[in-house]
Amino acid sequence: MxxxxxxxxxxxxxxxxxxxxxxxxxxxxxxxxxxxxxxxxxxxxxxxxxxxxxxxxxxxxxxxxxxxxxxxxxxxxxxxxxxxxxxxxxxxxxxxxxxxxxxxxxxxxxxxxxxxxxxxxxxxxxxxxxxxxxxxxxxxxxxxxxxxxxxxKRNELLAAALTIWRWGRRNQSKPGLALGSFEQWATWCRDPLLALGCPDPVRRISEIKRDDPLRAQVVEFFTTWHELYGERPMKVKELDIRLCRLADPQERGSRQSLASFVARLEGTRAGGFVMLRIKSPSKWSPSSYALKRTE
The missing domain is CATH 3.40.50 (Rossmann fold)
Known part of the structure; x- marks a missing residue:
């Protein structure tokens, strides 16, 4: 494939x-x-x-x-x-x-x-x-x-796998969860196994994302932000020092690293929130950021 x-x-x-x-x-x-x-x-x-x-x-x-x-x-x-x-x-x-x-x-x-x-x-x-x-x-x-x-038993095992695959190609199976970029694999390999009663392995991708330490860092950052400010627009210089430490724990937090971290999060969705950037009407004033719920 x-x-x-x-x-x-x-x-x-x-x-x-x-x-x-x-x-x-x-x-x-x-x-x-x-x-x-x-x-x-x-x-x-x-x-x-x-x-x-x-x-x-x-x-x-x-x-x-x-x-x-x-x-x-x-x-x-x-x-x-x-x-x-x-x-x-x-x-x-x-x-x-x-x-x-x-x-x-x-x-x-x-x-x-x-x-x-x-x-x-x-x-x-x-x-x-x-x-x-x-x-x-x-x-x-x-x-x-x-x-x-x-x-x-290689021949026997390979024949069994190909039999399942061939059955899947000749019969339309109920599709499982979508997985972008791998549509053919899902239809040819995964869906016939679902028809035979196997669990959908695509469901485990949410667990993989949950275990991603970078994603966990963003979720903790968003959760703390929302606890402190709700959905109010905030400038980076106004943010609590706790957010500095969450954004850059190795350097124990600095305003420069926090500004870069927040800017990269524009449009990011995680933990039921999305980070929005609110541009300042003044050319020389910094932008504000607001955290909105998505659920």
Whole structure:
């Protein structure tokens, strides 16, 4: 498919090692592509992640597998582009002025303990939670080799998946929740599974957005603003110092950082509010801002 959402398979932070996150990704890759994916990790630095993603795109494997992204908030403009643009443009290594077009239908998979995504990635990934229900998942015993079972039954499992897909193409299913940019995936892959009684994974996007620390910061900022001023228009210089600290906790709040933060929030909707900018009639007077309820 030209476009499909990526998947995050995550576990609890301190008891998630050994739950089988990577095993699940490898099983899906084995069934779909008969291919063992090459996993790479995140260094925690945004620029380095972009380089590793570029290398993975150039390799043109059927799956891009970002593994062991533990206790990290992932932000990446390139990863967001890969998920919703096909073909996408990337910059060649060591050539700052040359851009090449890459066509990729790779399956995007990310695993980790307590992993979250932020900004535009929130709507581009679906979450799978794995919890072994014990403190030391790696010590569990199983009666069979899961990888070997998947490999031996690959034809049977692939045939079952294709049968569901074919049934969905020949019968019109009741659509689930809309997911912009991934309409074909929703109709071809998700809707037939809903008809068979599976839950809609798109419902979990609201949970992903809720867990986004940047979004949570904005919601707290809006809530505090409304508690202090209601819907009255306010200039930045009139705002309480508590809002300064919420806007820029690392620097413990400054008027300059607060002004920039509020300006970026113009038109933002979060927590049941929307930030509106009220331009001053005077050329030299600063604008005012008002927080209005949307619900």
């Amino acid at each position: 030209p476009l499909a959402p990526g998947f995050i398979i995550r576990s609890p932070q301190y008891s998630g090692a050994g739950t089988g996150k990577g095993l699940l990704v490898r099983a899906a890759s084995q069934i779909a592509f008969n291919f063992s994916p090459k996993a790479f990790t995140s260094s925690g630095e945004r620029a380095e992640l972009e380089k590793r993603l570029t290398a993975a795109l150039v390799a043109a494997d059927p799956i891009i597998f970002l593994d062991n992204v533990n206790a990290e908030v992932v932000r990446s403009n390139l990863l967001a582009q890969i998920a919703t643009e096909n073909p996408c443009a990337i910059r060649r290594f060591r050539e700052n002025t040359k851009v090449v077009s890459i066509t990729s239908s790779a399956f995007l998979a990310m695993t980790g303990n307590a992993t979250t995504v932020s900004e535009d990635l929130a709507r581009r990934f679906l979450i799978v939670e794995l919890d072994a229900g014990c403190e030391d998942p790696e010590q569990r015993r199983f009666d069979e080799d899961f990888r070997l079972t998947i490999k031996e």
